[in-house]
Amino acid sequence: MMRFSIFTYAAIGFVVLAAGAIVLPDWAMFLFAMALAKGLVCLGIVGMMRGGVVSFGQGLYYCLGAYTATLAANFLGVSDIFLLTLLSAAVCLVVGMIFGPLLSSYRGIFFAMLSLALSMVLYGSLSKMSFIGGTDGLNIGAPTFLGWAPEGRPLQTALYLYVVTIVVISGALMRVYFDSEQGLITLATRDNELRVEYLGASVRNIMAFNYVFGALLGGIGGTIAVLALGHVDPEFAFWTTSGEFVFVAILAGYLSVPSVFVAAIILELVRSFSNLYFPNTWQLALGIFLLIVIVALPSGLGSLVSRRKGQDT
Amino acid sequence: MDLVATILVDGLIYAGWLFIVSVGLTLVFGVLNILNIAHGSLYAIGAYASASLVGAYFAAGGDAFPYGSYIAMILAAVLVAVVLGPLLERGLLRYFYGRDEVLNVLVTYAVFLILEDVMKLIWGVNPYFVYEPYTLLGTVEMGSLFYVGYDFAVIAAAIIVGLAVWLTLNRTQTGKVVLAVIHDAEISQTMGVNVKRIYLGAFMAGAFLAALGGALTAPMISVTPGLGVNVVIVAFAVVIIGGLGSVPGAAIGALMVGISRAASVHLLPEAELFIIYFVMAIVLVFRPEGLFAKTQARKI
Numbered sequence: 001m002m003r004f005s006i007f008t009y010a011a012i013g014f015v016v017l018a019a020g021a022i023v024l025p026d027w028a029m030f031l032f033a034m035a036l037a038k039g040l041v042c043l044g045i046v047g048m049m050r051g052g053v054v055s056f057g058q059g060l061y062y063c064l065g066a067y068t069a070t071l072a073a074n075f076l077g078v079s080d081i082f083l084l085t086l087l088s089a090a091v092c093l094v095v096g097m098i099f100g101p102l103l104s105s106y107r108g109i110f111f112a113m114l115s116l117a118l119s120m121v122l123y124g125s126l127s128k129m130s131f132i133g134g135t136d137g138l139n140i141g142a143p144t145f146l147g148w149a150p151e152g153r154p155l156q157t158a159l160y161l162y163v164v165t166i167v168v169i170s171g172a173l174m175r176v177y178f179d180s181e182q183g184l185i186t187l188a189t190r191d192n193e194l195r196v197e198y199l200g201a202s203v204r205n206i207m208a209f210n211y212v213f214g215a216l217l218g219g220i221g222g223t224i225a226v227l228a229l230g231h232v233d234p235e236f237a238f239w240t241t242s243g244e245f246v247f248v249a250i251l252a253g254y255l256s257v258p259s260v261f262v263a264a265i266i267l268e269l270v271r272s273f274s275n276l277y278f279p280n281t282w283q284l285a286l287g288i289f290l291l292i293v294i295v296a297l298p299s300g301l302g303s304l305v306s307r308r309k310g311q312d313t
Numbered sequence: 314m315d316l317v318a319t320i321l322v323d324g325l326i327y328a329g330w331l332f333i334v335s336v337g338l339t340l341v342f343g344v345l346n347i348l349n350i351a352h353g354s355l356y357a358i359g360a361y362a363s364a365s366l367v368g369a370y371f372a373a374g375g376d377a378f379p380y381g382s383y384i385a386m387i388l389a390a391v392l393v394a395v396v397l398g399p400l401l402e403r404g405l406l407r408y409f410y411g412r413d414e415v416l417n418v419l420v421t422y423a424v425f426l427i428l429e430d431v432m433k434l435i436w437g438v439n440p441y442f443v444y445e446p447y448t449l450l451g452t453v454e455m456g457s458l459f460y461v462g463y464d465f466a467v468i469a470a471a472i473i474v475g476l477a478v479w480l481t482l483n484r485t486q487t488g489k490v491v492l493a494v495i496h497d498a499e500i501s502q503t504m505g506v507n508v509k510r511i512y513l514g515a516f517m518a519g520a521f522l523a524a525l526g527g528a529l530t531a532p533m534i535s536v537t538p539g540l541g542v543n544v545v546i547v548a549f550a551v552v553i554i555g556g557l558g559s560v561p562g563a564a565i566g567a568l569m570v571g572i573s574r575a576a577s578v579h580l581l582p583e584a585e586l587f588i589i590y591f592v593m594a595i596v597l598v599f600r601p602e603g604l605f606a607k608t609q610a611r612k613i
Contacts, residue, residue: 054415056418070513089354102598105601106412106597106601106606108415109348109415109418109553109557110553110597110601110602111415112415112418113549113550113553113597114593114594114597115591116546116549116590117591117593117594118590118594120546120586120587120590121587121590121591121594123586123587124584124585124586124587124590125583125586125587127586128583128585128586138357141484165506239546240542243419243422246415247419247420247422250415250416250419278432280430280433281430281434282430283426283427283429283430284426284429284430284431286426287422287423287424287425287427288423288427289380290419290422290423290426291405291423291424291427294416294419294420294423295408298412298416
């Protein structure tokens with residue numbers, strides 16, 4: 001019954017998002033593709049947030065995924081988008097599996113700062129590596145889709161549909177994970193970690209799992225973002241980038257999966273419009289927007305839906 | 314031998330500057346339980362205010378008594394604390410006391426974004442230079458190397474700041490009240506402590522120290538937009554290394570970061586940008602809550 005409803009939701013989500021490929025103008029399609037790619041990264045943070053920890057360094061995987069794809073494209077000649085995504089995901093999975101168990105015993109601000117430190121180490125290293133562009137970064141060519149090499153609008157549409165597909169699949173999988181036994185233990189950890197330990201579950205394992213999922217999603221998000229942008233630089237791992245991801249996660253709240261992507265799109269829209277209308281003070285506009293959100297929606301967008309349903313999961 | 318001495322001196326200079334900024338951050342965290350990203354903005358505003366005031370001082374004929382520019386710098390930091398401290402604490406932060414730590418980090422991140430643009434609106438995007446105070450103290454010869462006297466003045470300032478904060482907290486009645494509030498704000502309130510005033514005072518002191526750090530730096534650099542972005546993250550690292558809310562911790566953290574950064578600059582320049590985070594990660598591996606963190610009871 002529950003699985004069925006997830007398929008239904010996923011199908012509805014796919015149709016709604018895919019419709020964008022027809023109705024959206026070029027600029028908006030690019031913006032949505034970027035927002036959805038970033039939304040994937042934020043979904044990983046939300047997965048961790050459910051356990052009560054927030055990573056301030058998700059830029060690490062965003063950047064790692066983007067660089068893996070770019071290096072594979074430039075030096076190995078890989079241009080297939082599926083292969084690039086798989087490669088980045090694999091690299092991020094390995095790195096996530098190394099750091100996950102190390103970080104899993106940290107909580108609160110220490111988890112946040114340690115993950116931030118890791119991303120800043122990557123930022124610092126990449127900035128100094130002149131053979132891969134240093135602070136200027138690298139360019140990446142347009143991807144191919146199983147041998148098909150579109151250009152112009154078809155390329156954009158294909159890329160958009162690709163990110164929509166990934167978003168729907170990972171969104172559905174994460175929902176299934178959230179509702180699984182392990183996902184519910186994560187939620188219980190948020191309330192009281194010691195109780196969960198006394199009940200016989202390993203909180204560290206769960207935290208490590210959530211971290212690895214975050215790494216995976218971060219890498220995929222980074223890959224799509226770099227393919228949409230055509231360029232990557234170390235700023236992908238800078239703390240302000242990670243700060244934006246956290247902001248989206250907070251804006252979305254930990255209750256609902258779709259709200260993560262809605263929040264990502266809202267942030268991207270607010271940013272581009274304030275860029276357009278207040279070119280010199282867009283940070284000011286963004287900051288005020290952030291404050292309003294925090295004051296008005298302390299539990300995130302997702303709380304709007306569940307509040308109406310009268311449930312509190 | 315020269316290399317070791319150079320690393321030590323460079324490290325101390327960097328550590329002195331870093332300590333002034335970090336101790337304010339740790340004080341604010343200790344009392345208000347808010348990790349303040351906007352600390353970086355206060356630092357940058359301090360630098361701008363100092364550049365403007367010192368510039369105005371020399372324009373108004375300060376050449377007759379150039380040492381007065383140091384007073385102008387301190388005045389700039391006081392001004393920042395008096396204007397922005399109450400505005401931020403009373404106007405915004407007090408509504409977020411007791412909320413989630415990470416949420417509060419985001420609140421101050423929003424303030425940081427806002428202040429970044431406010432600075433551009435006030436001071437524009439062109440760099441400011443005020444070199445006079447930097448050259449005023451001459452140079453110091455150490456072995457075969459020459460150092461600018463001003464750099465040592467910064468170390469002295471850091472020592473004075475550290476002693477002042479430590480003595481105020483541990484040897485005065487106000488300081489003891491502050492410590493009581495850090496320990497438990499609610500109980501302190503029932504004992505008749507005006508907690509609101511302590512919060513405001515602590516935040517203003519933190520803002521003053523951030524701005525002082527900026528004001529002292531202004532003569533050494535060109536003051537440009539985006540100055541606060543890196544500072545706050547480095548100060549975070551220092552505070553985390555030392556243990557949040559600990560003044561001696563901030564001092565040790567600043568020394569560790571300062572010396573390891575200086576060592577990296579001279580021995581392994583490639584690592585300069587991330588050695589700080591590397592040190593922090595190592596410390597956290599062995600001391601998960603920092604070097605001087607207090608043990609806390611866990612709720613079951």
